[in-house]
Amino acid sequence: MVVQIENTRNMEKLNAHIPDGPLALKWTKYKASVKLVNPANKRKIDIIVVGTGVAGAAAASTLGELGYNVKTFSYHDTPRRAHSVASQGGINAAKNYRNDGDSVYRLFIDMIKGGDYRAREANVYRAAEVSNQVIDHFTALGVPFARDYGGTLNTRSFGGVQVSRTFYAKGQTGQQCLLASYASLNRQIKNGTVTMYPYREMLDLVVIDGRARGIIARNMISGEIERHSAHAVVLATGGYGTIFYLSTLAVNSNATAAWKSYKKGAFFANPSFVQIHPTSIPQMNEFQAKLTLMSESLRNDGRIWVPKEKGDKRPPNDIPENERDYYLERRYPAFGNLVPRDIASRAAKERCDAGYGVGPAGLSVYLDFRDALAKQGKKAIEEKYGNLFDMYKTITGTDPYTEPMRIYPAGHYTMGGLWVDYELMTTIPGLYAIGEANFADHGANRLGASSLMQIAADGYFILPVTINNYLAGQIKVPSIPVEGREFDEAEKSVKERLEKLVSIGGKQSATSFHKRLGKIMWDYCGMSRNEKGLLKALDLVKNLREEFWKDLRVPGSLKELNQELEKAARIADFLELADLLIADALFRKESCGAHFREEYQTADGETLRNDAEYTCVAAWEYAGEGKAPILHREELKFEEVEMKVRSYK
Amino acid sequence: MNLTLKIWRQKDAKSKGKFVTYKMADVSPEMSFLEMLDALNKKLVESGGDPVAFEHDCREGICGTCGMYINGHPHGPVPAVTTCMLSMRYFSDGDTITVEPWRAKPFPVIRDLIVDRSAMDKIQVAGGYISVNTGAAPDANSILVPKKNAEEAFDAAACIGCGACVAACKNASAMLFVSARISQYALLPQGRLEAKERVRAMVEKMDELGFGNCSNTGACEAECPKQVKLVNIARLNREYYKAY
Numbered sequence: 001m002v003v004q005i006e007n008t009r010n011m012e013k014l015n016a017h018i019p020d021g022p023l024a025l026k027w028t029k030y031k032a033s034v035k036l037v038n039p040a041n042k043r044k045i046d047i048i049v050v051g052t053g054v055a056g057a058a059a060a061s062t063l064g065e066l067g068y069n070v071k072t073f074s075y076h077d078t079p080r081r082a083h084s085v086a087s088q089g090g091i092n093a094a095k096n097y098r099n100d101g102d103s104v105y106r107l108f109i110d111m112i113k114g115g116d117y118r119a120r121e122a123n124v125y126r127a128a129e130v131s132n133q134v135i136d137h138f139t140a141l142g143v144p145f146a147r148d149y150g151g152t153l154n155t156r157s158f159g160g161v162q163v164s165r166t167f168y169a170k171g172q173t174g175q176q177c178l179l180a181s182y183a184s185l186n187r188q189i190k191n192g193t194v195t196m197y198p199y200r201e202m203l204d205l206v207v208i209d210g211r212a213r214g215i216i217a218r219n220m221i222s223g224e225i226e227r228h229s230a231h232a233v234v235l236a237t238g239g240y241g242t243i244f245y246l247s248t249l250a251v252n253s254n255a256t257a258a259w260k261s262y263k264k265g266a267f268f269a270n271p272s273f274v275q276i277h278p279t280s281i282p283q284m285n286e287f288q289a290k291l292t293l294m295s296e297s298l299r300n301d302g303r304i305w306v307p308k309e310k311g312d313k314r315p316p317n318d319i320p321e322n323e324r325d326y327y328l329e330r331r332y333p334a335f336g337n338l339v340p341r342d343i344a345s346r347a348a349k350e351r352c353d354a355g356y357g358v359g360p361a362g363l364s365v366y367l368d369f370r371d372a373l374a375k376q377g378k379k380a381i382e383e384k385y386g387n388l389f390d391m392y393k394t395i396t397g398t399d400p401y402t403e404p405m406r407i408y409p410a411g412h413y414t415m416g417g418l419w420v421d422y423e424l425m426t427t428i429p430g431l432y433a434i435g436e437a438n439f440a441d442h443g444a445n446r447l448g449a450s451s452l453m454q455i456a457a458d459g460y461f462i463l464p465v466t467i468n469n470y471l472a473g474q475i476k477v478p479s480i481p482v483e484g485r486e487f488d489e490a491e492k493s494v495k496e497r498l499e500k501l502v503s504i505g506g507k508q509s510a511t512s513f514h515k516r517l518g519k520i521m522w523d524y525c526g527m528s529r530n531e532k533g534l535l536k537a538l539d540l541v542k543n544l545r546e547e548f549w550k551d552l553r554v555p556g557s558l559k560e561l562n563q564e565l566e567k568a569a570r571i572a573d574f575l576e577l578a579d580l581l582i583a584d585a586l587f588r589k590e591s592c593g594a595h596f597r598e599e600y601q602t603a604d605g606e607t608l609r610n611d612a613e614y615t616c617v618a619a620w621e622y623a624g625e626g627k628a629p630i631l632h633r634e635e636l637k638f639e640e641v642e643m644k645v646r647s648y649k
Numbered sequence: 650m651n652l653t654l655k656i657w658r659q660k661d662a663k664s665k666g667k668f669v670t671y672k673m674a675d676v677s678p679e680m681s682f683l684e685m686l687d688a689l690n691k692k693l694v695e696s697g698g699d700p701v702a703f704e705h706d707c708r709e710g711i712c713g714t715c716g717m718y719i720n721g722h723p724h725g726p727v728p729a730v731t732t733c734m735l736s737m738r739y740f741s742d743g744d745t746i747t748v749e750p751w752r753a754k755p756f757p758v759i760r761d762l763i764v765d766r767s768a769m770d771k772i773q774v775a776g777g778y779i780s781v782n783t784g785a786a787p788d789a790n791s792i793l794v795p796k797k798n799a800e801e802a803f804d805a806a807a808c809i810g811c812g813a814c815v816a817a818c819k820n821a822s823a824m825l826f827v828s829a830r831i832s833q834y835a836l837l838p839q840g841r842l843e844a845k846e847r848v849r850a851m852v853e854k855m856d857e858l859g860f861g862n863c864s865n866t867g868a869c870e871a872e873c874p875k876q877v878k879l880v881n882i883a884r885l886n887r888e889y890y891k892a893y
Contacts, residue, residue: 062783077704078770080810081712097790133786140786142779142839144794144803151793169803175711176806183778190774198767221759250706285679287688290708391710394734395681460783509694511687555699561661561760563702564694 014267014619014634017421018122023640024105027126030422031465035472042067045471046230046479048215049073050202050257053082054174054452055435056236057181058459064185064193066464068471071228072185072194073217075201075252075566080182083238083250084455087174088295088388089158090166091138091452093131098155102163104128109641111450114160114340115415115443116593116609117643118270118617120636122422123440127450130457135167137460141180145169156384158448159296160340160648166449171295171388177452181459200226201566202257203498204490205233205264205431212431213480216490218498220566223559225494227487229480232430232471234463235261236455239414239436241274243574243581244526245518247411248280248293254570255577258418258437262580266426267619267632269419269439271577272585275446275594276527277412278344281395281405282364291410292395294367295388296448299337301372301381302405304328304344306356306365316358316366316404327351335648342445342594342607343648345409349527350605352408359406368404409527413451415442415594416584419619419634423466424458427621430470434458439617444593498558501568506551510568513548517541517574525582530598534586538579545575580620580629587631590614611643650676650742654689656701657749662757662765668747678738682725683708683715685737702761710734710874713809716816717762718749723813723872731811731874751812753821755859766812768858769826776850777830779839798836805832807875814869814877820861825869827851828885829877835888845892852889 019026019033037045045068049060052074060072076082096102107128112119139145139153145167146154155164169176188194199220206214206229214229240255241247262268279298280291305324312319328347329336339347348365357363373381378401382389389400396406418426418433420440425432435455442450524537548571556562591600591607592614600608617634652673659666676685683705690700706714710731717732719725725735740746748762756764794802808829815823831848834840840847863882870879 058783065782076706076714077766078810081706081714083707083712085712086707086709095789133784136786136789137781137783139789139792140779140781140839142802142834142837144799144806144833144837145789147794147796147799149796151795152790169806172711172803172807175809176803179806183773184781184783186770186774187778187780190776196770198770250712251708252706285677285684287677287680287684289681289684289687292709390729391734394710394730394736397736397738464783507695509691511691512695553694553697555694555697561702561763564700 014419014632015421016120016634017423018120019422023121023125026122027129034465035469037468037471037475039067041475043069045069045474046071047232047234047467048228048230049234049236050215051082051236051238051437052079052185053084053236053238053435053455054178054181055455055459056082057178057185058456059234059236059434059463060194061181061184061188062460062464063467064188064191067193070188070194071197071230073197073200073202073215075199075220077198079185079196080179082178083253084178084452085175086250086293087177087452088171088293089297090156090168090173090449091135091177091456092158092165092449093135093167093453094128094165095132095135097153098164100163102165106163107131107165110161111441111447112443112641113646114447115445116607116646117443117611117615117638118592118636119441119443121638121640126462127441127454127457130461131453133461134453134456138177138180138456141184143169143176143180156297157300157338159299159338159344160335160447166297168297171297171385174452177456202237203260203494203569205261206486206490207264207428208480208484208486211429214482214487216494221561223557223562225491227482227491229482231474231477231480232432232467234432234434235418235437236435236459237437239417240577241411241414243518243577244411244522245514246283246288246291248277248291251289254573256570256573258433259573259577261418261426261428261431263622264428265622266428266431267419267621268416268580269617269619270416270584271581271620272525272588272595273415273444273593274411275341275413275415276345276409278341278348278409279367279407280410281392282359282408284396292391293410293412294392294405294407296341298367298385298388301376301384302337302367302369303371304337304365304367306351306358310355316368325356332648339648340445340447345527346596348409364406364408366404367407369400370404373401411522411526413446415439415444415446419617423469424463425466425470432463432467434463444595498565498569501552501572502554502556502558502565504549504552504554506553508551508553510552510554510564510571513544513552514567514571514574516544517571517578520544521578521581525585528596528598529585531586534582538582541575541578541582548572548575583629584618584620587618588614650678650740652676652740653745655745655747658701658761659758661760666758676737678736680737681708681733682719682735682737683733702763704763705733708733711809713811716751716811716813718751718816720747723751723816724874729874729876731809751816753815755821756812756815768860769810769812769823771858772823772827772851772854773830775854776847779834780843792838794837802833802836805829805836805877805881808877809875811874813872813874815860817868817872818861818864819866819868820864822863822869823855823860824863824882824885825873825877825879827855828881831885831888832881835884844888848885848888848892
């Protein structure tokens with residue numbers, strides 16, 4: 001596919017269906033006026049939820065509680081494996097239990113500013129508003145959040161904010177939130193409102209008369225291709241950060257469900273907005289399968305530094321205080337080590353590129369707990385970060401209680417995703433996207449601990465309200481049969497593609513292609529981008545895609561458990577998605593949040609936004625095989641917030 | 650380093666399995682155990698062979714997907730790590746390493762090193778939850794939990810559901826796994842209301858699915874990658890006793 005950016009057309013304004021009225025009342029008014037479905041009719045309506053992380057499990061269980069017939073799908077053996085499990089540091093809420101000046105409004109402002117003014121005001125305000133209900137609900141479900149001695153909930157600070165609003169369960173907050181959502185899902189499975197299909201991978205969306213009506217899934221144990229129908233389909237399929245091969249994501253995370261939906265007509269928004277997390281353990285060997293995150297919460301007490309001298313090879317503890325450059329504290333005195341992730345990542349890259357990096361390849365910086373340990377004692381640090389310190393030691397063999405950690409940025413979270421309106425519906429009627437799979441709330445950069453907040457808000461409190469507005473019009477539609485032409489065609493195309501993958505008969509494994517794609521994307525479409533590099537990446541990806549379809553080897557057949565086939569099918573989609581990421585990065589001739597175009601920076605190397613031309617969402621429409629995607633702009637209006645230069649100095 | 654791997658290969662639940670020997674050269678001590686298997690699979694795929702099937706996902710020890718018997722220990726000989734976090738620096742040049750799937754009657758082999766652990770979900774479905782509908786929760790700080798209880802509940806809730814405890818137990822008992830959930834909720838006021846129904850339902854399901862009784866040998870605790878403590882089983886027994 002050739003991408004011709006100059007040919008993109010501003011076809012029509014996307015309608016985000018944002019309710020009228022003052023910002024603070026939009027959600028309240030919406031809830032009061034949304035159409036409802038009566039309990040007797042709910043029982044006749046089927047909903048498919050794909051993905052069972054926090055967002056999917058929350059949505060499925062809540063829809064089940066409401067009385068709908070829900071079918072959930074996961075490619076894991078059990079919902080509890082989903083990658084929400086790996087979210088470490090915490091979950092934000094505007095409770096203001098600390099009395100430190102927090103409020104829904106302040107959380108909203110922090111997210112808008114953190115996202116560098118590229119998110120929708122109404123969506124972000126709603127996420128902030130719902131955050132308090134999320135904490136209440138998780139607590140009621142038995143999440144063992146950290147407590148103070150009086151029995152009340154404890155909080156900690158996170159990057160990009162000046163209040164302490166992050167609730168946490170050691171460094172395993174995501175695990176505990178996922179297990180709570182899994183428990184609420186299990187309760188509905190027992191009640192018979194939800195049917196769980198494990199070991200199923202969604203390989204296509206079925207659209208009938210313009211509406212999402214079902215999915216084609218592969219049973220990963222038997223290899224059988226299955227048809228499942230419903231009145232509406234909800235995608236909670238996560239992000240696509242594994243396009244970089246090495247990322248903080250789980251190895252099986254993939255873009256396939258979202259990508260197939262894009263090819264069936266759902267617009268893909270801001271695909272190039274990918275967050276690079278500043279604190280991951282650096283790569284250690286060529287077979288490495290992932291980069292392990294060290295929670296951002298560590299930056300509360302850890303100080304980031306490199307030697308002042310280029311190429312200083314002394315062990316860190318031998319470098320005296322006055323020869324250390326605490327570059328974040330130096331450059332950003334107001335926020336210091338707690339600047340947002342995009343800024344911390346670029347600052348680390350800048351030091352390493354300039355030759356000050358540490359470690360064998362010079363591609364890492366120190367995260368040092370010496371001062372915090374001296375001041376607070378080992379016990380206090382252990383209580384807050386014990387499991388993270390242990391994990392670091394297990395992986396690297398170095399003890400962070402006695403020697404600083406080495407960290408480097410890694411691909412982490414995709415702010416981009418399927419375009420959705422205020423109701424979380426994509427451009428295909430009846431198809432919804434929630435959690436990381438959509439694009440809506442984080443703009444060009446996500447603040448720490450707002451991921452769990454948003455995915456739980458979407459799944460528990462937003463989608464189960466908004467979906468009624470659509471389903472109210474579906475009550476007269478009988479159960480959708482799976483025998484129709486659209487199901488036949490979708491199944492046929494899935495089978496043909498899989499058969500093609502196993503019949504290439506080349507020499508290289510799927511993973512070897514994935515690694516090469518990841519390197520291209522990291523080098524040219526990662527932390528920093530420029531037009532020349534992006535155009536080069538387009539060529540490189542095109543060549544790699546051609547090589548993939550000539551020289552791939554997938555052993556085994558379709559009709560069995562075949563992990564190489566699973567991988568190959570996902571990588572085939574990544575090889576297509578890569579073009580769209582690059583196209584989007586080329587389109588956006590500005591730097592904002594995590595998207596850093598080298599041509600657009602200030603004299604001191606900070607992002608330079610172009611609000612006049614790019615205060616918009618770039619939503620891409622699939623135009624057909626080999627054709628350039630069509631760009632639709634959703635102009636963002638800031639009525640509440642004054643757009644400023646984001647400053648953490 | 651150079652290693653000899655003896656890996657259990659089995660096409661499906663019905664086929665008979667056997668050990669197959671593979672030679673691995675140039676294994677870096679910085680690899681994880683699964684990265685070493687990735688390297689083996691790459692070699693197998695690119696030389697026309699059939700790769701070893703094993704499950705894995707997060708590769709940072711939290712999702713509970715991976716798990717295999719390595720030299721007679723679930724998740725290998727190093728305490729408190731999952732297979733994905735087991736570093737090859739614990740092995741030496743010339744070692745022979747034996748790799749098997751979890752062996753337990755309620756965990757039939759699906760293929761090679763993959764076993765069916767759906768029985769664990771069935772126990773959770775039977776009662777591993779607190780019955781609160783979305784929207785019904787009171788303000789979070791209206792439920793006070795002593796710090797110590799919250800911490801103990803957390804330590805129990807750290808269970809990742811990998812199944813190592815079942816595989817380690819000579820009775821294939823799931824007591825540690827079940828007790829982790831029971832303990833988490835028993836220690837929190839939110840969970841007390843349904844404590845009796847929960848413990849009865851989960852224990853009944855556990856027995857029904859063919860898991861054995863607690864052997865009192867503590868192998869589960871010794872092998873648990875998340876160091877879930879045996880004291881949780883004592884709490885499970887107490888809760889169970891109180892429920893009748």
